[in-house]
Amino acid sequence: MREILLTTESGSDVPKELQEKYGIIVLPMHVSIGPDTFDDGSVPLEELFDYYEKTGDTPKSSADNVQDYIDFFTRLRQEHPDCVIYNFALSSGISTNYEHSVLAVQEFEDVYTIDTKAFGAGCIAYLIEARTLIDSKGGQENITDYQGLFEEFQAIQPHIQSSFVPDSLEFLRAGGRVTNAAYIASSILKIKPEIIRDEQGRLYAAKKYRGPMIKVCEKYIRETEAAYNIKKDYLNIMYVYGAEEAVLKKMEETAYDLGFKKVNFDICGAVISCHGGYKAIGLGFVTL
Numbered sequence: 420m421r422e423i424l425l426t427t428e429s430g431s432d433v434p435k436e437l438q439e440k441y442g443i444i445v446l447p448m449h450v451s452i453g454p455d456t457f458d459d460g461s462v463p464l465e466e467l468f469d470y471y472e473k474t475g476d477t478p479k480s481s482a483d484n485v486q487d488y489i490d491f492f493t494r495l496r497q498e499h500p501d502c503v504i505y506n507f508a509l510s511s512g513i514s515t516n517y518e519h520s521v522l523a524v525q526e527f528e529d530v531y532t533i534d535t536k537a538f539g540a541g542c543i544a545y546l547i548e549a550r551t552l553i554d555s556k557g558g559q560e561n562i563t564d565y566q567g568l569f570e571e572f573q574a575i576q577p578h579i580q581s582s583f584v585p586d587s588l589e590f591l592r593a594g595g596r597v598t599n600a601a602y603i604a605s606s607i608l609k610i611k612p613e614i615i616r617d618e619q620g621r622l623y624a625a626k627k628y629r630g631p632m633i634k635v636c637e638k639y640i641r642e643t644e645a646a647y648n649i650k651k652d653y654l655n656i657m658y659v660y661g662a663e664e665a666v667l668k669k670m671e672e673t674a675y676d677l678g679f680k681k682v683n684f685d686i687c688g689a690v691i692s693c694h695g696g697y698k699a700i701g702l703g704f705v706t707l
Contacts, residue, residue, distance in 0.1 A: 421529075422502040423559040423568075424495060425549055428483060428516050429459040430509040430690040431535075431542030432657060437683065441550040446491045448509075448516070449481040450689040456481070459689045464660040467689055468697055480690040482515040488523030492530050503565045505572060506532040507545055512620030513538060513694075531569040534576070536620030539691045540655035540703025541581025543683065547653070548575050548705055575705075580647065582615040582625070583657065583701030584639055586632055611635055614695075622694075636666050636700055640673045648707045653681040655703035659695045660686065666700065 426444045427433060433443050447458035452470050459480070467478045483491075492504060506524070508517035511534045520532040535545045549572050556562055611632070612624040626642065628635040643649075654674045658667060667684065674682050687695060695701065 420560040421565075422499050423553060423562065423565075424499060424502050424504045425507065425546055426491070426495070426504060427507045427542055427546060428509050429688050430480075430514065430516070430538060431507070431546070432539045432685045432688050432691055433543050433546065434683070434685045437543065437547075437685075441546060443546055443550075444495065446483055446487065448483055448690045450693065451479045451481065457689075462689065464686075464689065464692060467692055468660065478689065478693050480693045482509075482519060485519045485522045488520050489526055492523065492527055496527070504530040505549065505569065506530070507535050507542060507549065507572075508532055509542065510534065510536045510538050510616060510620030512536060512616060513622055529565055531565075531572075533569070533572055534620065535579060536576055536616060536618070537579050537581045537703065538616070538694075539581055539583070539687060540657040540683075540685060540701055541579050541616075542703070543655050543685060544581075544653075544703045544705050545575060545579045548579075578650075578706045579703075580616070580706060581701065581703040582613055582643070583695050583699050584611050584613050584628060584632075584635060585696050586611065586661075586698035586700075587696060613639065632663065632666050632698065632700065633669060636670050637673045639700070640670055640702065641677065643702055643704075644677045647704070650705040650707050651678050651680060652705075653683055654679040655683045655685065657685050657687055657691070657701040657703065659692045659697060659699040661698040662700055663698070670700065 429445055429447045450457055450459050508520050511517040517534045524530045524532050535542050611628045613626040614622050615625045656670050671682050
């Protein structure tokens with residue numbers, strides 16, 4: 420029997436409890452605050468926003484490079500001899516992680532990488548579905564066709580979706596991701612756009628919500644549930660540092676009211692926080 424390892428980057432924001440439950444191993448991405456660069460997860464999240472408040476400059480996230488992946492896979496092979504590795508990479512539409520991982524896996528046998536075309540809570544949903552697929556086959560001890568399993572993992576991708584709603588476009592504007600004009604219009608009209616991914620995994624603004632987040636969050640979940648034929652086993656809710664407890668509670672209550680059996684919460688790490696900004700909320704789920 421060969422051990423099967425599921426890996427991903429820290430941009431997937433898999434909580435520790437889910438890492439342990441589903442056997443997921445995480446490779447840190449990188450975040451720069453001014454001239455200093457750190458591994459994602461090694462700096463308190465409040466420092467990211469304190470830095471922005473003081474300087475007006477947003478922290479910058481960066482992908483793992485090819486050598487990062489080679490070192491990562493080499494270490495895993497040393498710790499788990501003869502293992503088979505499946506890496507679930509952050510969407511190629513927003514990061515070069517997948518591109519770099521493709522180059523890295525060429526140095527190994529039975530190491531595969533998958534473009535999730537998702538981020539944050541969507542990546543978590545993908546990984547849960549991958550582990551569920553393994554379990555449905557009776558566990559790793561019953562699997563011998565590793566290329567076939569890779570193809571089955573890839574077939575999950577069209578069923579994964581993720582989106583987020585920023586509380587303000589201020590952080591996105593400071594990072595150059597929206598124009599000053601869009602930021603000013605959004606601030607005046609109190610618009611909170613839903614940022615969703617397309618089929619290539621690129622981000623775009625879809626619906627526009629207005630009002631305080633406590634009202635927006637319920638409408639966001641209800642309209643998302645109505646728009647997709649969602650698997651109700653669980654709903655992943657992601658949020659950025661600063662999100663109000665009342666907002667998260669309302670999201671949880673709404674999810675259960677809509678028939679979801681379980682809610683998984685995950686706080687966004689530095690990489691996704693650099694995109695979503697203070698108090699952003701988001702969803703990751705699986706469609707049928």
